Amino acid sequence: YVHRSNCHPGPNTVQNILQQSFWIISVRGVIRRRLHRCIPCFRASPRSPQPFMGNLPRARLDHVKAFNKTGVDFAGPFNVKAALIRKLRVTKAYLCVFVCMSTTAVHLELASDLSTPTFMA
Template sequence: MQCEKQRAITSQQLMGQLPPPRVTPSRPFLHSGVDYAGPFQLRTIRGRGGRFYKGYLILFVCLSTSAIHLEVATDYSTSGFIAAYKRFTGRRGLCKCIYSDCGTNLVGADRELRNLFSAANKEWRALAQLLADDGTAWKFNPPSAPHFGGKWESNIKSVKNHLKKIVGSTTVLQEFRIYSVNKQ
C-alpha cells in the first residue's frame, strides 16, 4: 500500500490574466498609468523673498517596462495637468492609452481635450485631426476601486519614501533654467 503523501498531486498557482498592454512588448510609455502625489512645499527662489507654494508630483508609469517619469505641477487643476502632460509627451512621445483613477482633475483634463478636438475653428479642427490620427485613449478605473491602479500606486509609495529619505522636511527649490547648447 502506497503512502498518501507520496501519491499526492502538488497544487499549482494560477496566475491572473494581465491586460495586453502589460505583457505586449512596446516602446516605453506607449501605454501609461498616471497618478498624483503630494502636496509638497515648493519654493521659487533662494533667500529672502522666496515664495512658498504647494506643488504636486505627477507620476507617469510605463505599463510594459515599469519605467517612471515625474513631472511637477503647481496646482491640482485640469490646466496644470495638461501643461505637465504636454511636457511629458514632448519628452517621451505620445501615448496610445492612458490609465488613471477617477480624479476630478484627470476627468476634467479628458473632457477638456475632447472639447478641443470638437472645436469649430479650422485651426483646431486641423490640430484635432492630427492628434486624432495619433489618438490617445483615456481609460479610468472604476470609482471606489483604487486597487485597480496598483502599478502606479506602488510607485507613488516608493517615490514618496525615497523623496522623504533624501529631502526630509526641507522645502524643495524649483528652479527654472534655460540651457543653451554650444555648437562647435
C-alpha cells in the same frame, strides 16, 4: 527510530543524537530522506496555499515602445520653496507620476495644482 523516540525533532537534532554514539558517513542526506517520509511531521507542518497571480493587462504583454501606454497618478501636496531675489516663497506643488505599462518605467513631473490645464501643459 531515533526520530520517533525523541518526539520528531529536526534533522540537526537527529544528527547530533546519532553522532553521540555512531559515526555515519554522509548521514545528513540519509536523515533528510527519512524525515521527508515521516507522516506525523508532514501533517504537523502543512504548506500554506499560495495564491495564483492574476492576469496581466494586455498592455503589459505587448512589446511596444516605452510610454506608449501609461498610467497616471498624482502625489502630494508638497511644500516647495520658490527662490525669488530676496525672499523664499513657499508654494504648494504636486507630483505627477507617469508609469509605463510595458516596462514599468517611471517618469515624474512637477505640477502647481490638480487642474486639467496644468495636467495637459
